[in-house]
Amino acid sequence: MAFTSQRPGEPTPPISDAHRGPTGVLEVPQRFLMGPGPANAEPRILNAQSLPLLGHMHPPFLKIMDEVQQGLRYLFQTDSKYTLCASGTGHSGMEMAIANLLEPGEKILVGNNGIWGTRVADMAGRFGAEVVELKTEAGTSFSLDTLTAAVEKEKPAVLFLCQGESSTGVHQTLAGVGDLCRKHNVLLLVDTVCSLGGVPLYADAWKVDAIYSGSQKCLSAPPGAAPLMLNDRALEKVRARKTKVRSYYFDLNLVGDYWGWFNSRSYHHTGMTSMWYAMREALAIVAEQGLESMWERHEAAHKQLWEGLSALGLQPFVEKPEDRLVTVNTIKVPEGIDWAAVSKNAMDKFNVEIAGGLGPTAGKIWRVGLMGYNAKPANVELVLAAFKDGLRQQGWELAAN
Ligand SMILES: Cc1ncc(COP(=O)(O)O)c(C=O)c1O
Structure with a gap:
């Protein structure tokens, strides 16, 4: 058969x-x-993704985007008009925040107590910012005194x-950090990818200027959306x-306009049609x-997990109870x-994902995620059964049987 892309008489190459x-x-x-994410998605959210596609500028779709923004205001506990989802996973929210909030040569102070601080520092450097890292040992958080001195x-x-x-x-407490930042005219940017929806967050009351998150953890949606908010200051x-934002795709002056931030x-x-359906449904839940x-x-699942792990003789990596994250x-x-x-063994025998460490904790710890749809008693019991079986196989003396 001859195709229109061919010139007359041109031989057809074999496929x-x-x-x-x-x-x-x-x-x-x-x-x-049951690792650090993605978590299993709510079936209702996955079902929403199979709804018919709408055009990305069709009024019914714009209404869904409005609903997503409204749902995010509740989730972030903010009255700010400026909420949206970045198209991509948590990293897209990270990159969007950094690309927009920093101009080349401006300084960012990065609280680095694990892989995410390291990554933000790398990213900010790529956008031409001056990066200063404030480090603390893996497994600890920053005190307000330390942050005050550094700021x-x-x-x-x-x-x-x-x-x-x-x-x-x-879990990094944000108590007092917003006031510190206001006093010194600093913008406070917070990563909530594995905490939003699982632990308290009050963007306005805590004076957090910019936040990004991810869809696939405590919100029980698949990966692919990064909830983001800026307040008026940000x-x-x-x-x-x-200077122009160096990333066209993540320029909030442009993306924000699509989400109706500037009244056009x-x-x-x-x-991301189907992904925004998923987010609308996740936020409805x-x-x-x-x-x-x-x-x-989430708190109850964390308590249940640690009761069981302690009975097996296992110990938390994070020494101070108040620093322990309930979601991971x-x-x-x-x-x-x-x-x-x-x-x-957990995967082969129980179909359960139990992750190892990452970055500074590689080889030293396991990580168990209790997030969104998975933060429930039956899942915790399954994780505990998998630990018990796997440890027994290695002759571990169980503290209680
Ligand atoms: C705290 C934190 N920040 C950022 C990310 C990056 O998100 P993503 O992998 O969805 O791009 C993750 C992912 O696990 C995370 O846990």
């Missing part, structure tokens, strides 16, 4: 079958994703903190930039359950135990 495929209907195994010394434009450091299982900074609505990039009950459910739990690997064999 190569060397890489033909895949074929057949996709099948995947059912697993309990007073460095006088940064932006302070970055990670509320839930998933590589170490540390937006003013973006609007008053002297223009095409920037094709809206948040609104129906209520934040307090979500936080309580880090467990010390005891001397002589092969952590990878325990994780492998």
Whole structure:
């Protein structure tokens, strides 16, 4: 057959079958994703993704985007107009925040107590910022005194903190940090990828200027959306930039316009239709359950997990109870135990994902995520059964049987 792309008389090259495929209907195994994320998604959210596609500028779709923004205001506990989802995973929120809030040569003070601080420092450097890292040992958080001294010394434009450091299982308290930042005219940027919806966060009351998060953890949606908010101070900074945002895709002056921030609505990039359906549904579930009950459910799952782990003789990696993150739990690997064999047994025999450490904690800990749809008693029991079995196989003396 001759195609219109061919010139008359041109010979047709043979189609190569060397890489033909895949074929057949996709099948995947059912697993309990009890690592640091993604968590299993709510079936209702996955169902929403199979709804018919709408055009990305069609009024019914714009209404769904409005609903997402409204749901995010509740989730972030903010009255700010400036909420949206970045198109991409948590990293897209991270990159969007950094690309927009910092101009080349401006200073960012990065609270680095794990992999996410390291990554923000790397990213900010790529956007031409001057990066100063404030470090603390893995498994610990920053005290307000430490942060105050660093802010007073460095006088940064932006302070970055990670509320839930998933590589170490540390919860960074934000108490007093917002006031500190206001006093020194610093913008406070917080990563909540593995904490939003699982632990308390009050963007306005705590004076947090910019926040990004991820869809696939406590919000029980698949990966692909990064909830983001800026307050008026942060937006003013973006609007008053002297230089263009170096990333076109993540320029909030443009993306914000598509989300209706500036009272118009223009095409920037094709809206993530099915992903925004998922986020609309995820946020409806948040609104129906209520934040307090979500936080309580996550806390209860964490308590249940640690009762069981303690009975097995296992210890938390994070020394101070007040620093322990309830959504991503880090467990010390005891001397002589092969952590990878325990994780492998959990997957092979129980279909349960139990992750190892990451960055500073690689080989030293296990990580158990109790997030969103997975933060429930039956899942915790399954994790405990998998630990018990895996440890027994290695001759671990269980503290209680
Ligand atoms: C605290 C934190 N920040 C950022 C990220 C990056 O998110 P993503 O992998 O969705 O890009 C993660 C992912 O695990 C995380 O836990």
